[in-house]
Amino acid sequence: MSARSIFGMIMNVSRIIQELESLGMRIEVGDDFSLYRYYRNSCSGRGGLYPIFDTASSFIDETNGFWICGFNDDDELVHTQAVRLLDLTKMSLGKHLDIHRHKYITPDTTPDPDLTFYQGPEALKMVTGKVGYCGDFWLPSRGLGGPRSQGATGLLSRLLFEVLQRTWQPDFVFALVPKQLAAKGAHLRYGYSHCEPGRWIGPDRQVTDEDYLIWMNANDINNILARDVRSLCRTDQVSSVHMSVTSINSTG
Secondary structure (H helix, E strand, O other), rough: OOOOHHHHHHHHHHHHHHHHHOOOEEEEEEEOOOHHHHHOOOOOOHHHHHHHHHHOOOOOOOEEEEEEEEOOOOOEEEEEEEEEEEEOOOOOOHHHHHHHHHOOOOOOOOHHHOOOOEEEHHHHHOOOOEEEEEEEEOOOOOOHHHHHHHHHHHHHHHHHHHHHHHHHHEEEEEEEEHHHOOOOHHHHOOOOEEOOOOOOEEOOOOOEEEEEEEEHHHHHHHHHHHHHOOOOOOOOOOOOOOOOOOEOOOOO
């Protein structure tokens, strides 16, 4: 990466941090997933941490992952997201999900995870190489309702892409989002260029869950990062992050 690119990344990250701080959100970026697990477990009303980001189930450290957390003025956790680098140089994303499906299946959605597989997206065949998996994106359903609607989601995703690109320069990046979020344009709010419907098929060929695959290739990522960072629109009605926190979760 050139000096000009590095400087551009620094300026973009600084602006994002300033925008989020103006809402009362303090950002922390780390790669200690034992600490991340502690943060997640301290947040009531949420489902458990998916195995792919859980040190109790997977090997993940500074070599293949990092996380971003946001805290309000009372040091309450109000945002999470994490990314893991996958080495898919010798297999497709579809094959990876077949082998490691237990790490991606939403708990209690299928009668038999051993016989449940993800199908549908054409991108499962083409996504290979250095691949970033982004998941565990969460904002509270109250308190951040105003900022979320005015662009906080996009800024937080952009922050992850900035750090991800500088750290690993992946060939692809992807996430899985529930059908109901995809129908509302989740991939656009998160900044992804592509969205394909996908389904988890259970032991009796039944649909056990519907997760859409959202993804970008290296060119898509570079195009996203070449855009100016958008400022949040502020009104007197914007909710502050110190308000009460009620959780909502996305896949992973």
